[in-house]
Amino acid sequence: MLKIKRVPTVVSNYQKDESADESVGCGRNCLGACCINGARLPLYACKKLDKSGAGEKPVAFLESLVLGEWEDRFQRGLFRYDVTACETKVIPGKYGFVAQLNEGRHLKKRPTEFRVDKVLQSFDGNKFNFTKVGQEELLFQFEAGEDGEVQFFPCMPLDAENSPSVVAINVSPIEYGHVLLIPRVLDCLPQRIDHKSLLLALHMAAEAANPYFRLGYNSLGAFATINHLHFQAYYLAMPFPLEKAPSKKMVTTASGVKISELLSYPVRSLLFEGGSSMQDLSDTVSDACVCLQNNNIPFNILIADCGRQIFLMPQCYAEKQALGEVSPEVLETQVNPAVWEISGHMVLKRKEDYEGASEENAWRLLAEASLSEERFKEVNALIFEAIGCSYQEEELEGTVVEQDNPSGSVNQKSNRTHGGPITNGTASECLVLQ
Amino acid sequence: MSITQSSASLFTTATEEKEGAFSARYSLWIKEALDELPHSFTITDPFISGHPIVFASPGFLKMTGYSREEVIGRNGRAFQGPKTNRRSIMEIREAIREERPVQVSILNYRKSGSPFWMLFHMIPVFGNDDGRVIHFVAVQVPISGRKMRNGSGCSEMVFGSCRREVCLGSYVHQERALPVECDEQELENWEHCEASESEKLKSVEAVGNVLSVLTRYSEFAGRLVCGKRSCLRVADCLSSSLVISLGRIKQSFVLTNPCLPDMPVVYASDAFLTLTGYKRHEVLGQNCRFLSGVDTDSSVLYEMKECILKGKPCTVQILNYSNRKDKSTFWNLLHISPVRNASGKTAYFVGVQMEASCKDIESKELRPETRQLSVVGAVRVAVRSSFMVTC
Numbered sequence: 001m002l003k004i005k006r007v008p009t010v011v012s013n014y015q016k017d018e019s020a021d022e023s024v025g026c027g028r029n030c031l032g033a034c035c036i037n038g039a040r041l042p043l044y045a046c047k048k049l050d051k052s053g054a055g056e057k058p059v060a061f062l063e064s065l066v067l068g069e070w071e072d073r074f075q076r077g078l079f080r081y082d083v084t085a086c087e088t089k090v091i092p093g094k095y096g097f098v099a100q101l102n103e104g105r106h107l108k109k110r111p112t113e114f115r116v117d118k119v120l121q122s123f124d125g126n127k128f129n130f131t132k133v134g135q136e137e138l139l140f141q142f143e144a145g146e147d148g149e150v151q152f153f154p155c156m157p158l159d160a161e162n163s164p165s166v167v168a169i170n171v172s173p174i175e176y177g178h179v180l181l182i183p184r185v186l187d188c189l190p191q192r193i194d195h196k197s198l199l200l201a202l203h204m205a206a207e208a209a210n211p212y213f214r215l216g217y218n219s220l221g222a223f224a225t226i227n228h229l230h231f232q233a234y235y236l237a238m239p240f241p242l243e244k245a246p247s248k249k250m251v252t253t254a255s256g257v258k259i260s261e262l263l264s265y266p267v268r269s270l271l272f273e274g275g276s277s278m279q280d281l282s283d284t285v286s287d288a289c290v291c292l293q294n295n296n297i298p299f300n301i302l303i304a305d306c307g308r309q310i311f312l313m314p315q316c317y318a319e320k321q322a323l324g325e326v327s328p329e330v331l332e333t334q335v336n337p338a339v340w341e342i343s344g345h346m347v348l349k350r351k352e353d354y355e356g357a358s359e360e361n362a363w364r365l366l367a368e369a370s371l372s373e374e375r376f377k378e379v380n381a382l383i384f385e386a387i388g389c390s391y392q393e394e395e396l397e398g399t400v401v402e403q404d405n406p407s408g409s410v411n412q413k414s415n416r417t418h419g420g421p422i423t424n425g426t427a428s429e430c431l432v433l434q
Numbered sequence: 435m436s437i438t439q440s441s442a443s444l445f446t447t448a449t450e451e452k453e454g455a456f457s458a459r460y461s462l463w464i465k466e467a468l469d470e471l472p473h474s475f476t477i478t479d480p481f482i483s484g485h486p487i488v489f490a491s492p493g494f495l496k497m498t499g500y501s502r503e504e505v506i507g508r509n510g511r512a513f514q515g516p517k518t519n520r521r522s523i524m525e526i527r528e529a530i531r532e533e534r535p536v537q538v539s540i541l542n543y544r545k546s547g548s549p550f551w552m553l554f555h556m557i558p559v560f561g562n563d564d565g566r567v568i569h570f571v572a573v574q575v576p577i578s579g580r581k582m583r584n585g586s587g588c589s590e591m592v593f594g595s596c597r598r599e600v601c602l603g604s605y606v607h608q609e610r611a612l613p614v615e616c617d618e619q620e621l622e623n624w625e626h627c628e629a630s631e632s633e634k635l636k637s638v639e640a641v642g643n644v645l646s647v648l649t650r651y652s653e654f655a656g657r658l659v660c661g662k663r664s665c666l667r668v669a670d671c672l673s674s675s676l677v678i679s680l681g682r683i684k685q686s687f688v689l690t691n692p693c694l695p696d697m698p699v700v701y702a703s704d705a706f707l708t709l710t711g712y713k714r715h716e717v718l719g720q721n722c723r724f725l726s727g728v729d730t731d732s733s734v735l736y737e738m739k740e741c742i743l744k745g746k747p748c749t750v751q752i753l754n755y756s757n758r759k760d761k762s763t764f765w766n767l768l769h770i771s772p773v774r775n776a777s778g779k780t781a782y783f784v785g786v787q788m789e790a791s792c793k794d795i796e797s798k799e800l801r802p803e804t805r806q807l808s809v810v811g812a813v814r815v816a817v818r819s820s821f822m823v824t825c
Binding site: 058059061063064065066067068069070071072074075084085086087088089152154175176177211212235236237238239243244273305308309 | 679776805808810815
């Protein structure tokens, strides 16, 4: 395979003059064709991966880059509010849910502009997407490197031909250091998981080398707010309740990926770990996500433990909400159970919810998002089939043994609508402003 | 409170230095007394960057196959490996962060590379006078048999493949069995290895014995330690978990507390001490003005003071006076910023020093400005999270 040697582009005098003329652009210094000429960002290419140790290692290079650039934007006032001025606490209880009082966040957040009953929707350039953000919101380019060493270029041109992936700030941060990983930003991919992108996200988690830096993903219908492929990440130096939940192993795949289900957690979830390589783990999870997407099942993903653990949480809160099945008390909090909430980090808008936050309340809210036991089993069956795995439940007598399905094709079960999310049956647009 | 260095010869090795720091807390012969205990245990110091082991018992060295020099100064995770259960690692990390005891079975690796199961029992040791965690004591009890924990709840004692020929299929309970050797293949099936009740009792006994020795020798030294926190941590004392987090930051910086009179330094990184030539005990509790001198521009000092009063970050170039051998001055590109804790209010100011001559860097590294700001960011994360500890 040809290796491309990275060399900063030398801009000729002729080119310089040209770009000087076009420097006006649309005036917003965005990533559109109008402004992108001459755009430069640091580039971080991570090293080919090995399984390194964990724990309190010194602050890694990537961590310094993320924090240093974030603090720079922080001091420049690019965020809608100072998240460190928002009171936060650990709710007493077995799990230690984290609550934050943030009255301004939902007022200042960009509203959701698409229907919430379809997991797969095409990219719409007219709606807000990440090519419309100002370049000052971008921190650096990020790519999975080929070398044994980290390669860092402080000032690399943003070249559409290289299909760059970027890390940007989240201007409405949940915590300090809240960033967005936008794979191949200029390719304008819609919000859906593909193998290459999930692997990039895993690389970032591993490279950060800090178990308190997690990446999260919300599918459409599971409270993604922008239909442009992105992951979120931030630092919280304590375990998420989701990470503390006990788990029970279900299967180990042929590539060594161990799949477990979480026990005694309000949202029924799967945990993927192991695998003979990071790619194996990533591909297995991607296969599972593609299956969920094709079956219109909304889901969230949490990448934890430096990329060693991936939690997959299918959910149905939006459907329940549309059917009027969510309890009024939970609705009143106006908390949408996206990946961070399900992981156990709740941003609360009302003081009374914050003051009265309890493990019970948190549990009750999250439980509304969970699939039922029965539906979860159905979904798992779909996933295992897509992965090419056989899973036999121990308890039931005369259990149907799922056969290995090498083609991984989706079978007829997928069209079952009982207990599932709203399918394409609804003719009218279902536009919900969040 | 000064920690007197034991006859600080310039030629002490890193091992001796760390061991010296440990012994200095207690009265003479502490190491000899601990050496007499039969148990395997280690003692770590959260206030040294990297939270290293500062004492390892002969039992520990025998069990792991390492020499003292190979162990002192290393962090406990050095003995973990690819098959070590991630959940156990997290449980230990969280117990340290929350300054509480933990007892968990975990797979560790010897110097030879062979893995073995042991029951890891760790407790914090508190200073009686200031309520902070002085050390963590960790006891390791090898797990001699193995109980498979699986769905069917089977709890038969079985032995590893290498011992099958010895047991001939019969159940043999050995008091002082060696830890089970396991080849890597078998480990695939070992999700968890539960310690027996007697092993758990052994760990409790061992912890108690170590703690008694420490207590006794600390008493002689006039600075009592004990297993329970006897008073609330004093205001200018940082939690051990915050100190551990700050210890990850390799640049020169200090934390000062604006809520205490004269805004004293409450934390100074190792790099700060190296840069300025001062010792930690000379710096803690002092206002930063000790770095200023005759030729320091007072208008710059005024500018800093204004920013602090307004709670705004600022960067200044200031002439500082070091305590290095040559007592040289240096130009300090100093960045200061208020830092909030979980309550949302300002708890500290962070000051990040950069020696001006260091401005030229290789093109392959972060810009100095970014590096300086990254310290601020790392401090913000550490401070915000440290106050959210569940107690």
